[in-house]
Amino acid sequence: MTLAPHVPEGLSARVPAEQRGPGRDRDSVRLLVTRGTDVAHHVFRELPRLLRAGDLLVVNTSPTLAAAVDGRLGHARVVVHFSTRGDDGRWAVELREPDGRGTTRARAGGPAGAEVRLAGGVRLVLEEALSGGSGRLWWARVSGGTVLGLLREHGRPIRYSYTERDQPLSAYQTVFALPSADGAGSAEMPSAARPFTARLVAELVSRGVQFAPVTLHTGVASAEAHEPPYPERFAVPDASARLINAARAGDGRVVAVGTTAVRAVESASGADGVVRACEGWTDLVVTPARGVRVVDGLLTGLHEPEASHLLMLEAVAGRAAIERGYEEALRGRYLWHEFGDVHLVLPAENAH
Secondary structure (H helix, E strand, O other), rough: OOOOOOOOOOOEOOOOOOOOOOOOOOHEEEEEEEEEEEEEEHHHHHHHHHOOOOOOOEEOOOOOOOOOOEEEOOEEEEEEEEEEEOOOOOOOEEEEEEOOOOOOEEEEOOOOOOOEEEEOOHHHHHEEEOOOOOOOOOEEEEEOOHHHHHHHHOOOOOOOOOOOOOOHHHHOOOOOOOOOOOOOOOOOOHHHHHOOOOOHHHHHHOOOOOEOOOEOOOOOOOOOOOOOOOEEEEOHHHHHHHHHHHHHHOOOOOEEOOOHHHHHHHHOOOOOOOOOOOHHHHHHOOOOOOOOOOOEEOOOOOOOOOOOOOHHHHHOOOOOHHHHHHHHHHHOOHHHHHHHHEEEEEEOOOOO
């Protein structure tokens, strides 16, 4: 893509929208709207008049975990990012180094057998690198306590260096987040849904826009290397599958709120484009070559130029539309990252 090689200085959202001035709320972020190569500029609270009755928003209900915990590897201080819980009770984790500013930087993964001492007498032993991965993420086993108990007592939200300060976990929860029966959740916030407020959801419903909840527990992003996503746990319930199929059979547009929602719903669709109730693990990577079977549009944050998510955007809207949108985002100095502005990708007006 012909985008800037990195996010320009000053365009990283350093604090949540509601902390940027009096009278602001989550829905105060800006909203870039692309319909094909046509671009318009809005504020997120204007979303209800940009959608129409019969449209369906697919939303991710995964809650965000306080997934970062301090530890010791020998004499060295490390920060453990708990990413994904495996079916065998192990966790995929990333070890990072404190950077002295309250955030972290990348470090070499492993080695196998390394033991990290965590709070409360909990021990973490690295067993093996995730297959096919870069060595950044490792399967690890915990003893002396439970991971979810550890995160509740000693965890904090994962935070990267472009943010200004620590935020409470509530700042990383979306209005759609629901507690999981087994305590599972996302290592990082499904951030495309962050700008929604209860008031805005009520207004959308009153205008005939429907919501289809799905769940995808997102793992730790590859902040430096921009690797493609690895397998994640998801669920598409029967009621949501029916809503999606009904919207597609009518005149409604299926708009996924976030790349996680795209991955979940596309993983539950057959070659015939019909969505069926489904849960388990998905290793689907949505690319232009694979295309999308279900999703007509996408509401998403602004992604780094190297990010694999841009391939998903291209699959939904086409390369020309995404390039045009990002040119306008840079020109308009939109803000990037999880507290930043958002991008609504809709079909061209003459398309379905």
